[in-house]
Amino acid sequence: MKRFISSKISIQILLVVMFSFVTTMALVFKLLGGLLRGYILHYHSEHVDAVLVTIFHIIITMAGMITFIGIFYFMTNKKIKYIKHISEKVKEIATGNIGYTIEVKGNDEIAELCNSINTMSLELKEKFDQERENEKIKNDLITNVSHDLRTPLTSIIGYLELIKDHKFQDEKSMDEYSISAYNTSIKMKKLINQLFEYTKLCSIDFQLNKESVDLSLLINQIVGEYTPIFEKNELRIEEKTEDTELIVNIDIDQFMRVLDNLLSNALKYAHKYSTVVVEAYKLENKVKIIVKNKGDYIPEDEINKIFDRLYRIDKSRQDSLESSGIGLSIAKRIIDLHGGTIWANCENDNIWINILI
Structure with missing residues (x-):
């Protein structure tokens, strides 16, 4: 069954060729029969016979070729136009119109190709949108965390400057400044670690080990x-x-x-x-x-x-x-x-x- 489905276009082309050939032969025999009947009724000599046979061959060959080409073109033109349409739309996707889909017609290999192209286009759009969203998340997060870090960093610098400039009343005050600076720096470290963790989780390459x-x-x-x-x-x-x-x-x-x-x-x-x-x-x-x-x-x-x-x-x-x-x-x-x-x-x-x- 699968081999039959996978040969749909081949079968269609074979049927078109057979139909074109049979139709052409029918027209040729009809034309030949008419010419022969006319010849028998009006002409009959050996010299004329040889000339007419040659003319008949030329006429029949030309008529057959023209008829065959015409029928074949008529029956395949729709498919050719559809293939050109697909080619144009693929170029459109390639130029950046990610997410664009092609109308699927029929149920043959060309239709399967369109489905594959549509799936690829939608998957690319999904990945592109996800990457863009992840980038926005990272930028927003960095901006927000930078704001959160500014105040405590200023606080740490203030405590350290007091210690550096010996602006404390006694050893107890200095210890309090040191402890405050240390505790704030630990919180900053925790927040920075969370930032890296969240960024890693937002990466498109991140995988769970379930x-x-x-x-x-x-x-x-x-x-x-x-x-x-x-x-x-x-x-x-x-x-x-x-x-x-x-x-x-x-x-x-x-x-x-x-x-x-x-x-x-x-x-x-x-x-x-x-x-x-x-x-x-x-x-x-x-x-x-x-x-x-x-x-x-x-x-x-x-x-x-x-x-x-x-x-x-x-x-x-x-x-x-x-x-x-x-x-x-x-x-x-x-x-x-x-x-x-x-x-x-x-x-x-x-x-x-x-x-x-």
């Missing part, structure tokens, strides 16, 4: 790691997972980074003495994860902007390093790469971050 794993084990691990940190900050963390295995196909390192960023965010913005709940359960053929905490109300029209790299969760905070939303942007990018979805809900002081994967 493997099957029980998600409840990962959640149990990271909740255990964060429990003493939460307690130190007068918060509680609680895990709620099903007894059954929650098998998912994920990049473990990247997904742990998602959970880490979500819990870091909850640690930063949850109300004191409240409980952060990490929940996971099966939902049809997927797994849903919820990180829930009590925090300041976020309006409905802004709640899902928290995943935007330029959005600040708490605009009143003066510490631009602490309020930068790049951690949640990284989480969203990783979930997107896994083909999952991440979104947020807020009701009064209850905030949920949901993941479906």
Whole structure:
């Protein structure tokens, strides 16, 4: 069947040639019969016979050739025009009109060629648009992070200048300046690392290393790691997972980074003495994860902007390093790469971050 389909054009050409030949022969025999009948009725001599036979041969040959060419051209002209049309459109795509598609006619190899060209054109457009979007993301991110780094960098320089110029009252003041400069520089380093991480995730060449794993084990691990940190900050963390295995196909390192960023965010913005709940359960053929905490109300029209790299969760905070939303942007990018979805809900002081994967 496949060999038959792959020979559609060959069969069409063969049928055109056969039809042209049969039609030509029918016309030739009809013409020849008419000439012979006329000759028999009006002329008949050996000399005339030889001359007429030669003339007949010439006439028949010319008539046959002209008829064959005419029929063949008439029947193939439509295909030739279509091939020229395809050639013109391919040149148009080659000159930069990426994403342009050609109208597909018929169901033969030429139609398959058009489908292949259309697929290629759309894939090129998708890749081009993705690269352009990634470039815009990088530029916006660099601009935003540069702005975030300016204030703390000025602060560090100020502290170091005070120490350099000995403008401190005592050793205790100098230690305070040194500690403040050090802590701010650590935050800057963290933000810069996040910038590089996000840039890497946005690269078109980035690949996930997926493997099957029980998600409840990962959640149990990271909740255990964060429990003493939460307690130190007068918060509680609680895990709620099903007894059954929650098998998912994920990049473990990247997904742990998602959970880490979500819990870091909850640690930063949850109300004191409240409980952060990490929940996971099966939902049809997927797994849903919820990180829930009590925090300041976020309006409905802004709640899902928290995943935007330029959005600040708490605009009143003066510490631009602490309020930068790049951690949640990284989480969203990783979930997107896994083909999952991440979104947020807020009701009064209850905030949920949901993941479906």
